[in-house]
Structures are given as C-alpha cells and as structure tokens.
Amino acid sequence: MTYLIHGETGDWEVVVGLEVHAQVISCAKLFSGAATDFGAEPNTQVSLVDAAFPGMLPVLNRYCIEQAVRTGVGLAAKINLYSVFERKNYFYPDLPAGYQISQYQHPLVGEGVVTIDLKDGSTREIGIERLHVEQDAGKSLHDQDPSRTFVDLNRSGVALMEIVSKPDIRAPEEAGAYLRKLRSIMRYLGTCDGNMEQGSMRCDINVSVRPAGENALRTRAEVKNVNSVRYVMQAIEREAERQVGVYESGGQVVQETRLYDPGKGETRSMRSKEFAHDYRYFPDPDLLPLRLTEAEVDRIRQSLPELPDDKKERFIAEYGLSPYDASVLVAERETADYFEQVAAGRDAKAAANWVITNLFAVLNRKGLGIAESPITPAHLGRLIDLIGNNTISGRLAKDVFDIMADTGGDPVAIVEEKGLKQITDEGAIEAAVVQAIAANPGQAAQFKAGQDKVVGWFVGQVMKLTKGKANPQQVNEILRRKLAE
Numbered sequence: 001m002t003y004l005i006h007g008e009t010g011d012w013e014v015v016v017g018l019e020v021h022a023q024v025i026s027c028a029k030l031f032s033g034a035a036t037d038f039g040a041e042p043n044t045q046v047s048l049v050d051a052a053f054p055g056m057l058p059v060l061n062r063y064c065i066e067q068a069v070r071t072g073v074g075l076a077a078k079i080n081l082y083s084v085f086e087r088k089n090y091f092y093p094d095l096p097a098g099y100q101i102s103q104y105q106h107p108l109v110g111e112g113v114v115t116i117d118l119k120d121g122s123t124r125e126i127g128i129e130r131l132h133v134e135q136d137a138g139k140s141l142h143d144q145d146p147s148r149t150f151v152d153l154n155r156s157g158v159a160l161m162e163i164v165s166k167p168d169i170r171a172p173e174e175a176g177a178y179l180r181k182l183r184s185i186m187r188y189l190g191t192c193d194g195n196m197e198q199g200s201m202r203c204d205i206n207v208s209v210r211p212a213g214e215n216a217l218r219t220r221a222e223v224k225n226v227n228s229v230r231y232v233m234q235a236i237e238r239e240a241e242r243q244v245g246v247y248e249s250g251g252q253v254v255q256e257t258r259l260y261d262p263g264k265g266e267t268r269s270m271r272s273k274e275f276a277h278d279y280r281y282f283p284d285p286d287l288l289p290l291r292l293t294e295a296e297v298d299r300i301r302q303s304l305p306e307l308p309d310d311k312k313e314r315f316i317a318e319y320g321l322s323p324y325d326a327s328v329l330v331a332e333r334e335t336a337d338y339f340e341q342v343a344a345g346r347d348a349k350a351a352a353n354w355v356i357t358n359l360f361a362v363l364n365r366k367g368l369g370i371a372e373s374p375i376t377p378a379h380l381g382r383l384i385d386l387i388g389n390n391t392i393s394g395r396l397a398k399d400v401f402d403i404m405a406d407t408g409g410d411p412v413a414i415v416e417e418k419g420l421k422q423i424t425d426e427g428a429i430e431a432a433v434v435q436a437i438a439a440n441p442g443q444a445a446q447f448k449a450g451q452d453k454v455v456g457w458f459v460g461q462v463m464k465l466t467k468g469k470a471n472p473q474q475v476n477e478i479l480r481r482k483l484a485e
C-alpha cells in the first residue's frame, strides 16, 4: 500500500521495523520454578534465582524453549539447533542481577515471514529477522508512595520471545496488521496470549523516513514500549512527521530512544540510543549452549494446529468466501470454529454475513468475546434454516436475532411463541393486497398510468397490514397481478 507524508520539499516514505516482546505462556519462569500468574500480590512469585541471590544457578525450563520453537515454526522461520544464552549487562533497580540473560550472536530462531492482511483484501509479506529467548525484568512501582519507589520482582525471570521484524513495514496500517497477525498466530499456537493491556505483548518501533524513491535507509529513532495496536499506529505517524520536519528544517535525525505520549499525541526523547557494544554481551558461564535435534523440532512441527493463513485459504476454497471475510473470520480461532459450526450443511456466505455483520455487532455492544456469545452456533444455524425454508422473512429474522441476543433463546421457540411465522397462504396475502388497493385508489391509478415504482410503496402497505409477516416475494407477485386487473 502507498503511504506518503507530503512535506514542503516533496513526498517522504516511512520505513518501520518492529521488535515485539511476547511473554511465553508457561506456568514457570525461564530459569526458575516460580509461578507466572498475572496480577499476583507483589513479590509473591519470586525464587532466589529471580532475586539474583549470590550463588544461585539458573536451570533452563525446556517447555519455554518448546514454546519458542513452536512460535518459530508458526512464523515459517529457520530453527537454529545451536543457540547460546548471553548476559546483557546493564543497571536498573528492577534488574537485581545487573544483567539480563538473553541471546545475541546465536538466537534460537532465524529468518521467517509474517503475511499481513490489508483492508482491501490484499496481502503483503513482512520479513522476520530473528526470534530470541530472554528473561523479563521486574517492575518499578512509582505510584504506591509519594516519595519512594518500590520494586516488584514477580515478573523477574519470566520467559519472553523477542521477535524482530525486518524494516519492511511502510505504513501505520501495515504495522497494525502485522501486530494483529503476529498475535493471531501466537494465540493459535498457544504460545502467547497477546494481551497488550496486561503487558504480555509489548512493542518497540524503529522508525525512519526518506525521500520517496531514495533507496538507502536513514537514521532511525526507536519508540519504546508501546502497549496497544492503535498507539503503535499513532506513534509511527507522529514520529515520521517529526522526522520529516527535522530534515526539512535542515537538521539531522539522531539515533535515540523515544517515548510516545498518547495524551499529547507526540513522541519525546528519553535517552540517547545505546549500542550493542554498550551491553558487553558475553556467553553466560552458568548455562551450556542450547542444543536441539531435528527430531525434537519435527515433533513440534507435526503438533502444530492449522494456522490462520492456511485456514483462510481453506475458507476461500471450501466456502467461497471473499479474502476479506475469510481473514476476518480466521483472526481468532474461536471465531473460525464458531463460523464452521454455523456454516456446516448451510449457505456459507449467509453464515459468514450473520457472524461478521450481526453477531460481531451484538458482541461489541455487550463487550463480550465469542466464547461468551449469548447466541450459540446451533441457534444461529437454526435461524438461517428458518429463513431458508420460508418460515420467517429475512426482515423478521433480524427481530428474532435481537431477541436471541437478549435471551439466549432458541429461534424456533421464539418464532412459535411470538407468532412470527411467515404468512405464505395465498388467500391471506391476497386479502391484504385487496384491502391495500381498495384503501388507496389514487396510488392504484398511478400504477395503471405506468408508474411502476408505486409497487414498492404498496408492498410496504401490505407488510404493515400483515405485521411484516407476509412472504415478500408472494406479496410482490400478487400485487402486480391485482394492480393490473
């Protein structure tokens, strides 16, 4: 897609790469047996290893490594059978060891790809540079006391996957689509819950700009720790505009770390960017290099579920859906499963429409996920059947649907109870038609004078008389016959 910033000196292209820290779903931490539950009382999930007591040794949790390999396979990436944990040295109050155990020269996962789905139904591939495994730091709490800062080490040592994209992203919308897709894949895999508000997925954004048509990359600034898809998109827009302003006023963009302030809608400088050599990386002497076998990786590869891209292709081929509808339905595994239950043995396009248009609206309004939907797939399927076999009109089906959403009821029972069954009896419809014509001689004369569109107006009259229950097709046919008499 084309996204350009129109500056005073011409058009500017935006170049973006994203680094995502994704928290691994695991009951225990990367190098200790302490628990990882979100929202626990501060410092209740801290082992001596996490608190960096002298002499404590890290023990690798193989399950976290399996999760990271699973993610790598899901990103169609190269899995490195040999990788190394290194110490990344820096001081911070929430990092008691004075270093983070991470991977640097030999990451667990190499190059891969994420296919993003854009609004117009098209797709684009964004390259993955690497995925490495590392431990999280603790958290400084600045809001508990007016004059003191506290440290909570519950998060210290929790396993993270740092997923680094290539600088392939060219628009805020593409960044949003990338994050949504990455999250979708990890949720399918069960490797990260992707919950950005709880911090289990955090995003650093590398942004640079260049005159449209220029090939070389210019200096980038990094916007740290943005915690929602919407803010990521806003931050890219604001930061790119800022950089264009710097260049156009004759300045130079400097490599630095910035923060996005959503309230002010601007990024601001936090610190000058540190370089890799500032961290004095070296292999952690407490940990052996990590070795995997082809067999282990194959076993994980075999255990993968059908992922969103494959599911999307299948939905297009099997159900005849548009690429856009298919991508919307497969974004969450639960939604895809729900749709397939509704569509089984029925008009799949109708099923897709009901789910995307009507069901999503209800769930949005009620603030519910699909798992808590008051309308079960079986009930929605039955509603579609009632339209298909002419028991109710499409118009009344919407009313039945609203009742189902409020009561969780069975559509068959609702139609019965409220007397909403469609009138298909010729005689009954004819009687209503005759009544409508007799009451409106003026409009009937207009039809005779050749004004065809008055038929639609008469359909409305007949529907009023039958409380919306007459079969619209039959009404149309009988009306035309009777008006012509």
Ligand code: MN
Pocket (backbone or CB within 6 Å): 021, 134, 162
């Ligand atoms: Mn990191």
